[in-house]
Amino acid sequence: MPLHSVSPLYAAAELRAYEHRTNHAFVQAASSAHDAAEIARSEGDMDAWWNMTFVQAENLLDAEEFEACAALASDLASGPHATADPHAKACTYILVAKAWQGAGLLEQAAHAAREAVDLVSDDDVETNVKARQALIATLADTGRLDEAWAECLDLAEAISAEVDDQLIGKVYWVIGNVAFLCNRVQEGLEYHELAAATFSPARNLDVWAKFNKASAAMRLAADVADADTLRCIERAELATDVIGGSANDYLLMKLNRGHWNFLAGEASAAIELLDQICADPDKPSPQILGEACLLLGRAHSAIGNLGAARENLLRSAEHFEASGAQQRADQAREYLTAEA
Numbered sequence: 637m638p639l640h641s642v643s644p645l646y647a648a649a650e651l652r653a654y655e656h657r658t659n660h661a662f663v664q665a666a667s668s669a670h671d672a673a674e675i676a677r678s679e680g681d682m683d684a685w686w687n688m689t690f691v692q693a694e695n696l697l698d699a700e701e702f703e704a705c706a707a708l709a710s711d712l713a714s715g716p717h718a719t720a721d722p723h724a725k726a727c728t729y730i731l732v733a734k735a736w737q738g739a740g741l742l743e744q745a746a747h748a749a750r751e752a753v754d755l756v757s758d759d760d761v762e763t764n765v766k767a768r769q770a771l772i773a774t775l776a777d778t779g780r781l782d783e784a785w786a787e788c789l790d791l792a793e794a795i796s797a798e799v800d801d802q803l804i805g806k807v808y809w810v811i812g813n814v815a816f817l818c819n820r821v822q823e824g825l826e827y828h829e830l831a832a833a834t835f836s837p838a839r840n841l842d843v844w845a846k847f848n849k850a851s852a853a854m855r856l857a858a859d860v861a862d863a864d865t866l867r868c869i870e871r872a873e874l875a876t877d878v879i880g881g882s883a884n885d886y887l888l889m890k891l892n893r894g895h896w897n898f899l900a901g902e903a904s905a906a907i908e909l910l911d912q913i914c915a916d917p918d919k920p921s922p923q924i925l926g927e928a929c930l931l932l933g934r935a936h937s938a939i940g941n942l943g944a945a946r947e948n949l950l951r952s953a954e955h956f957e958a959s960g961a962q963q964r965a966d967q968a969r970e971y972l973t974a975e976a
Contacts, residue, residue: 643679646679646684649671650672652668653668657698660880665695670692673688689708689712693731702738703735705731706736709735722755722756727763732745736774740960742778742960746774749773764794768794769806778960784818788810788811788814791810805843805847812831812854819858824854831847842875844871848868852892856896859899872889883919887919893909895931898938904935906931907935910935926952926965927964929949929955933947934949934971937971946972950968952965953969
């Protein structure tokens with residue numbers, strides 16, 4: 637945030653927001669950022685109000701308050717006090733895209749990400765990369781893989797010496813994800829190896845944990861259940877034990893373990909873990925529920941529980957359809973047809 641003359645009340649609230657964020661106390665950070673924004677508004681400093689409202693939205697996203705984040709960031713992008721600055725507007729649409737993706741509303745996420753890509757200047761390399769990352773992630777989740785891969789090729793061209801190593805790693809990460817989804821398994825492994833080489837647990841343990849968790853998920857989805865995949869699972873679990881994680885982080889790690897057990901031929905152990913994910917359907921996102929139910933159906937089928945297999949595969953298709961992931965819904969229905 638740029639330096640400007642501020643009141644002691646505003647400065648204190650702003651400082652609390654950033655301190656809470658540093659400590660990963662995202663709910664408290666969002667609350668303090670809101671307090672700072674309201675103080676700025678009362679003092680007539682609308683630039684400071686906008687900046688701190690953006691910080692509030694960032695923290696709502698990290699707190700997994702996805703709908704609240706999307707509503708707030710959408711207002712910053714196109715509401716009465718929307719910024720005219722293309723860079724700031726693009727950053728705000730990136731937030732909207734991530735929030736709608738987290739909420740399982742993938743078409744809205746893809747639309748917001750496209751808005752960000754269209755706004756950002758080619759000279760603004762870092763924001764350009766972040767906008768394209770958001771677009772690729774949402775296109776991949778909706779099953780528009782040809783579009784996602786084409787965007788990956790554009791994203792690869794956007795990498796330059798100006799881009800921070802951690803951001804380059806995230807570029808390799810998202811390209812690898814799409815390669816896996818396109819059944820380009822060897823390319824997926826290669827891009828994820830490139831990503832892993834840029835990340836360091838000493839530099840950013842949170843990114844290290846999230847990458848290993850996500851890489852394990854992509855490997856497992858491609859039926860790559862080797863020693864490297866198990867190391868990814870274990871690294872993610874260890875790092876998250878150290879730094880903590882969100883509810884979704886723990887659900888995704890449980891999903892990875894369940895998937896690993898299933899591929900290792902331990903269907904009963906997989907069912908035990910996957911049942912825990914589905915126990916409270918209000919907590920996981922529709923995508924996570926879809927994946928858990930799909931695996932549950934396959935695991936029940938493997939041990940001959942055909943009724944439970946059909947029930948879970950049908951639930952999987954419904955969850956994927958609710959999130960707009962039609963390709964995954966179709967895959968669940970293919971398994972369902974095979975069980976008929």
